[in-house]
Amino acid sequence: MRILAIETSCDETAAAVVEDGRTVKSSVVSSQGELHARFGGVVPEVAGRAHVDLLTPVVAEAMDRADATAGDIHAVAATMGPGLIGSLLVGVSAAKAYALAWGVPFVGVNHLEGHLHAAFLEDPDIALPAVVLLVSGGHTLLILMREPGRYRLLGQTIDDAAGEAFDKVARFLGLGYPGGPAIEKAAAAGDPRAIPFPRGLRHEGYNFSFSGLKTAVITYVRKHPEAATADVAASFQEAVVDVLVEKTRRAAADAGARSVCIGGGVAANGPLRERIVNAAQADGRAAFIPTRAMCTDNAAMVGATAWYRLRLDGPTPLAAGANPNLRLPLEA
Numbered sequence: 001m002r003i004l005a006i007e008t009s010c011d012e013t014a015a016a017v018v019e020d021g022r023t024v025k026s027s028v029v030s031s032q033g034e035l036h037a038r039f040g041g042v043v044p045e046v047a048g049r050a051h052v053d054l055l056t057p058v059v060a061e062a063m064d065r066a067d068a069t070a071g072d073i074h075a076v077a078a079t080m081g082p083g084l085i086g087s088l089l090v091g092v093s094a095a096k097a098y099a100l101a102w103g104v105p106f107v108g109v110n111h112l113e114g115h116l117h118a119a120f121l122e123d124p125d126i127a128l129p130a131v132v133l134l135v136s137g138g139h140t141l142l143i144l145m146r147e148p149g150r151y152r153l154l155g156q157t158i159d160d161a162a163g164e165a166f167d168k169v170a171r172f173l174g175l176g177y178p179g180g181p182a183i184e185k186a187a188a189a190g191d192p193r194a195i196p197f198p199r200g201l202r203h204e205g206y207n208f209s210f211s212g213l214k215t216a217v218i219t220y221v222r223k224h225p226e227a228a229t230a231d232v233a234a235s236f237q238e239a240v241v242d243v244l245v246e247k248t249r250r251a252a253a254d255a256g257a258r259s260v261c262i263g264g265g266v267a268a269n270g271p272l273r274e275r276i277v278n279a280a281q282a283d284g285r286a287a288f289i290p291t292r293a294m295c296t297d298n299a300a301m302v303g304a305t306a307w308y309r310l311r312l313d314g315p316t317p318l319a320a321g322a323n324p325n326l327r328l329p330l331e332a
């Protein structure tokens with residue numbers, strides 16, 4: 001079964017053709033990064049309009065690269081939420097139109113469930129139960145996955161998402177947008193132990209807090225204008241990574257997980273990837289770290305999730321709407 005999947009929840013216009021939930025026939029991602037860079041962040045109105053311009057050529061490219069025509073597609077999927085409503089609507093409306101025109105089912109997908117599935121696309125044999133650290137621009141979740149489709153929420157951020165902290169600190173330091181890659185690049189030349197920034201909620205449960213860290217960086221730089229930006233970036237990154245790794249490790253041990261996975265845009269961060277692998281190795285657990293392209297927003301993860309969802313729930317009614325606040329379906 002071949003699914004055409006569309007992802008337009010934020011500022012990436014993406015389409016993919018995925019076979020049987022695991023074989024990626026094509027995956028095209030057109031980033032609007034440069035369009036938003038001069039504003040220092042995603043401008044929702046600009047993102048929505050750009051999706052309208054980009055979606056048709058991106059879908060055509062995905063179909064072309066997969067060597068597929070309409071008759072080869074058995075369902076069309078799109079991200080229903082969470083995300084920016086003006087962006088979501090473009091992908092959802094287009095997917096419904098393709099489904100209707102081609103006479104195939106439409107499948108609405110939760111963007112977060114997509115990120116959770118990304119690791120399994122590249123390694124279908126990840127040993128379950130797995131603890132998945134999902135860190136993106138909008139979310140920071142620690143999830144226990146017993147089987148595909150069964151998720152238990154272990155912890156989440158109580159304020160800023162990890163990616164949001166990277167973006168805000170990068171903006172404050174004048175490093176540009178998107179902040180994560182900019183901080184990682186600046187940090188490479190700095191000393192991660194230069195400044196002892198706070199590790200929020202370090203010893204308490206599995207929840208995260210990053211807004212105190214962001215404030216600490218701002219306060220420190222205002223007090224020490226002579227501080228090297230590389231040292232500030234490296235020390236900030238170290239504080240974020242410390243907490244993410246420590247909590248993931250503890251959650252995996254407490255839950256008796258057999259493996260550890262990461263996902264979401266922040267999972268593209270080099271030091272985080274390296275330390276998650278080292279920690280898992282030291283604890284005798286398997287670690288699976290998706291390629292960077294599979295961590296950031298893409299439609300292949302949406303196509304893989306759609307395949308599971310179609311088998312579990314059947315098609316999504318065309319009357320169902322995009323939902324900017326869509327929640328992950330969790331176990332009690």
Ligand code: KG4
Nearest residue numbers: 136137138163180181265266268269296297
């Ligand atoms: O998953 P994603 O592409 O979009 C959302 O669903 O939010 O994640 C984007 C986030 C941004 O906050 C970006 O700064 C962050 O991921 N990010 C990184 C890196 N690459 C992207 N954060 C840290 N290090 C990176 N290398």
Ligand code: ZN
Nearest residue numbers: 136264265297
């Ligand atoms: Zn995302």
